[in-house]
Amino acid sequence: MNLVEVERDAALVELKARVRAFVQRHAMAMESSSHANNPEALDAALARLRPIAREHGLYLPQMPRAEGGMGLGWVERSVVLEEAGRSYLGPGALNCAAPDQPNMISLLRQGSDAQRLAYLRPLAAGEFRSCFAMTEPAPGAGSDPSMLLTRAKRVAGGWLIEGRKWFITGAVGARFAIVLAQTEEGPTQFIVESSNRGFRLQRAIAAIDPYAIGGHGEIEFADCFVEDDAVLGEVGKGLVYAQERLQPARVSHCMRLIGRARRALELAKEYVNERRSFGNRLAELQQVQAMVADCHLDLHACRLFILDCAARMDAGVDVKTESAMAKVFVSEALYRVADRAAQLMGALGMSEDAPVALILRELRPFRIYDGATELHRATLGRRFLQPNQGTNR
Incomplete structure (x- = not known):
């Protein structure tokens, strides 16, 4: 579709109006300076908004209908996400905010049936949040992921992860992280629950954008053991x-x-x-x-x-x-x-x-x-x- 077709598509025009009305009436009305650098207060606001978004049929625009989403294509999503983005609460209310949105897509594409049941379904339902842990302090991975320093080595029954990540958006209050770590076979993605004793949230980093969902955290992985079924996708294909x-x-x-x-x-x-x-x-x-x-x-x-x-x-x-x-x-x-x-x-x-x-x-x-x-x-x-x-x- 080109821009003219988007602007003339009756269904998209109606959808755009519904999202705009929801954001104007509900999300903007709930904006508050008390949410700044306060992930718990922000989570509480989103928990009140998400049932309203569901009632309006505006929940999970990025997910297939079979997973409880709206089943929208990318052109349709561009209309929804732009309108939702008018408020810092809008994308989270529709559960299409980063990092959960791309994490859902990763779990949908690479996750096993068990991983989708344990992580994707409740994440999509808004029962908990997640984060994506790739960026590391210097001299580790940043814009260049090939500089990855976090290591995962095979041990009996699973893997042992060692390393440090920082500026991990969504880390404060996340139930789990998708962690990129180097293995002998190459960079690999692991699902690591925040309750794991080897997962240590060191601090919330005060940053220029105080309304990021879950803030920006620094995480240490020390003697962090995960079982084999924690690998997301194939070993060595993380990059x-x-x-x-x-x-x-x-x-x-x-x-x-x-x-x-x-x-x-x-x-x-x-x-x-x-x-x-x-x-x-x-x-x-x-x-x-x-x-x-x-x-x-x-x-x-x-x-x-x-x-x-x-x-x-x-x-x-x-x-x-x-x-x-x-x-x-x-x-x-x-x-x-x-x-x-x-x-x-x-x-x-x-x-x-x-x-x-x-x-x-x-x-x-x-x-x-x-x-x-x-x-x-x-x-x-x-x-x-x-x-x-x-x-x-």
């Missing part, structure tokens, strides 16, 4: 699975954060249409008009990037290149939108009396998360410099 996970995860992040930037712009437009200075409304100033126009240009380009990726994924086409390009452009463009919105609102845009300053803070780390933009640019450049590559772009 392959991680790449399969990251491509759609990046696109999903873009979808949600387009909604956040849109909200910042909506608030700024309301402000400049009402605020008067030197005898005129700010909206009558050409410089203000130009800033608003630039925001709409960026948002439109972001949607086209994401719709292209979504249509390709629906068609079963690999989006390794397209998702990287989208991640670079969208992460930078959305920050520009929020930055302009904050500037347009003056002192109010710098304060926590309006959500714009918070949205600006939420958008900044996206240029780091899921691979720094500099890494993506370098990788894309090398790829496009190969013979017969990138000539149609």
Whole structure:
């Protein structure tokens, strides 16, 4: 589907309106500064919102109907996730927030029947949360997963995991982690429950985005024994699975954060249409008009990037290149939108009396998360410099 088809599709227009109404009426109404750096309070708010989302038929847009989801394709999800993303509570309320959303997809693709029963079903039901543990302190894995230092070695009856992970989103209060560790056969994914005595949450890391579900944790794995059935997928294929996970995860992040930037712009437009200075409304100033126009240009380009990726994924086409390009452009463009919105609102845009300053803070780390933009640019450049590559772009 192209953008015109999406905007004219009656079912998608109706679905978009339902998500927007839910977010406006329920999620935004529950937003509170008490949720900042408070994963328990945030979890409590989401627990109240999720039954309402179910009642409205808006729960689990990313999951098949057989698993209790809405069974939406990627183009359809782009509409839902953008609208849900207008509130920091929206994606979690619909249970389509990271890291649980990509973890569900990983369990659906690589999980055994027993793993799906034990972890996927209750995760989808919102009974508990999870995290994905890959990033490590220097000199360990970050943007380069090949630098993985966490090790898992075979022992009688299972595996012993040793290592340290940090900036693990969702770690505070998570029931389990999908852990990437090096083995003799190669990087491998393990399901490790947080109740395991070898799983030690060292601290919650205070970060620029205080409303991340489950915060960002530092975890130590010390004498962490797991049985053989803790392996997720095949031994030695962890990096392959991680790449399969990251491509759609990046696109999903873009979808949600387009909604956040849109909200910042909506608030700024309301402000400049009402605020008067030197005898005129700010909206009558050409410089203000130009800033608003630039925001709409960026948002439109972001949607086209994401719709292209979504249509390709629906068609079963690999989006390794397209998702990287989208991640670079969208992460930078959305920050520009929020930055302009904050500037347009003056002192109010710098304060926590309006959500714009918070949205600006939420958008900044996206240029780091899921691979720094500099890494993506370098990788894309090398790829496009190969013979017969990138000539149609």
